[in-house]
Amino acid sequence: MRPDHFRRTSRLRLRSGATAASWPLLAVASIVALFSLLPFGFILWVTVDVGWETVKALVFRPRVGDLLVNTALLEITTLPVTVILCIALAWIVERTDLPMAGLWSWLMVTPLAVPAFVHSYAWIGIMPGMKGLWSAVLVSVLAYFPFLYLPIAATLRRLDPAIEDAAASLGLGPWRVFFRVILPQLRLPVLGGAMLVALHLLSEYGLFVMIRFDTFATAIVDVFQSAYNSPSANMLSGVLVLCCGLVLGLDLWLRGRERYARVGTGSIRPPVRQKLGGWLLPAHLLLATITALALGVPMVTLAHWLWFGGLAIWQGDGVWSAFAQSIGLALAGGILATMVAAPMAWLSVRAPGRYQKLLESCHYYVGSLPGVVVALALVTITVRVALPLYQTFATLIAAYILLFLPRAIVGLRASIAQAPVELERAAMSLGKSPARAVWATTMRLAAPGAGASIALVAMGITNELTATLMLSPNGVETLATRFWSLTSEIDYAAAAPYAVMMVILSLPLTLLVQTQSRRSTGQ
Template identity: 50%
Template structure:
């Protein structure tokens, strides 16, 4: 017991830093709660129970109820075809099905709207959201299928169960965690998305909050919309937790995992290829073709000195903010990951939960919280780079935290002790052993944060310093002004920057599924 207490005391700087990160994570949630209380029950009820809010609630609920099942069907179905059937060129399809994640949803919406200007409303929103977000289900489902021991499936088949019954009775239950997690990610993205739905004139809570903020912002009305939005996020977290449950699907014992048996598609192979080709054409072909077409249509103007200078500035600022966000987020995640690995317990779990709740909030809610807190408490921070980077940290901390925690778990404390026993000072042992082993995981997490920052729109629009111009914000400015040709180079650059990071995410998910 004494040794445990001494261990905690020796790590007090890490604990203090973790508590600081946790306290910052509670700022947005505290803002929503405080503003709701300050509004008063009667006023809050009047602002929430009104036709406009009910309309937004109906739009949002229908969007989630229609899009999430479609993403589940495409994601799980595609994963099963790639990992469990004799589908030809399955390795190519594995990458193509994950590739749409490299295209931001608002870029996808821009491509569809410029191709079909009449697109608007719920149906268009479901189409664009499904094509943009189904990889969030496909990637974890494919990763889980690739690592599942097929012995149970083979046993079920030997008892006379056909492929369809084996899938629904044996395979699908083992995908429960991946499906629940993927559905949660899709749902949270639907609640947070602004650009894609604003472009097709489909009203959600996020678009309504942004409209109020950018025109005649009503503090009480906007805060109540944010409160309802946060409540929907919390409901989704609870549903995902219940759906995931406490089940574990792991193989116990030694021995090599059996090679998976692939179901022969036979006459169904051609329809399967046609179906996957249709998904790839809609999710990848349409946006890439439309962006390329507008890029060519821009002609010489795209290569004019002023245009290239503006493009270079936007690229440079995007890379700079992405680098700052990645470094700051990884640094903030380190003490939390260290605490979770070296001293697991109620404190580390509570701090992680606080950040997961905050990061699940839409960027616009977090940005509004920071705008209000900065103006009222620290006005010197309003519209500054540090405040914007802090928002990135809170939004994307889990991406770095998950990778760092896995990396630190592979560097047990006993290795540091062995290095110290050989004469290394504690700091040198940490740098030469633990930090070195965790560096690849930290780099992977930082790369995923970098990708998120480069494509972030809403928080950047609200918090960025005057004059800041990123690829996302410049693209949004041009596309909102119907300058589709001028927006094409920015869309193309975002896709080119996102593609390698998306492939990295796909590969990391496969490794994580095997741990």
């Protein structure tokens, strides 16, 4: 047998082995995709079930109009402020001669460790009269600006300084270089971060309830608490899903087909940091003010209530029971979500195709849905179809998997892409079945990525409020739900330990995100 014939035969065997490995995973990924379509199917089902006349009566009414106006005002007020603020903060930290820039970089990301509803709790603690749109905008900016700061700062670290040097050599001053060269290259991270903030504004419940600002999420939970399986809540969920779809569609339209890429590695030297000169003091004041408002206010408020409550608020089993249940649910949800995401992550890297891209879109879209919509869908489905599953751990974990499935896929996909496919082929050539070859090579090498995915999902579950409130079984109280229960009773001192524990659990994962961001840019 000729050597070239042997090589062709080996390639065919390995290719057929890879195909054989993809079929079982494709079947599992298809099942997960159908599962992720449950919330969307629920909206369609309820719309058809109640009839067009009921839909018109529940959707085309003044209350829905008021909520739409509130939502639009919140979005168009918060997003521009957040974008401008984050571009300024990222530029000062990453591109100027700011002293202790590394420390400021960490401080700009740390507010992610404080749940949004803890931010509102802190502000209400020092200013009990806060309410309305402008209070909602203030707290939203402080709670969510790191989602924009992270991608903008990472992009500024990656930009090729040679392009800026070329623009300067053509006679452009520093400001014109910024607006004509640097700012256009920030378009994609700005749009991506703005989309995340916009979706969080649509889905947030606790922050706006405490600020007394009505949104679709607060209205849905209010209706749900007054009447389970209410057609009114279901229709409000449908409108909220349409709002999410509008945000995603607007993001795709604004992104267009433009891309900013270069062939080669570009300049290997870091960009020259601009001298602040007389702007040094204003830059420090801006950074210090944001840090004080986003971190100082929550920390001072928590310290005040902890001091006021004394040791008594730590006594009893409430705090530690909620802590244990939160850890248990976070670990269970993180592990299961990562396991469910693994087939799709492998397929997207090893066996891409049109059908696989469709499945991947189904996995991702559910992450854009508010927790209240996912929870309401599962409530309605379990009540009407599978009543024994209503308010069980299985339904609660299912909600967590749906909500945080995209987080699990992202970490896994990156790790699988870094694992050499040749190892899978070598294992199959030695007689291992495709499934065993994948498990013995790629999945073991992807273990660090799986750990990161579990951690990201666990952090989300620890701070998740609305779905847990609506779906948790009787007697189950997490740190978030227990905190919410006590703040609803205006017992801010007793609620403080639960807020502190949530911050403590989230802080290491937040710092991990910042570390990974800097490593990805070689810093």
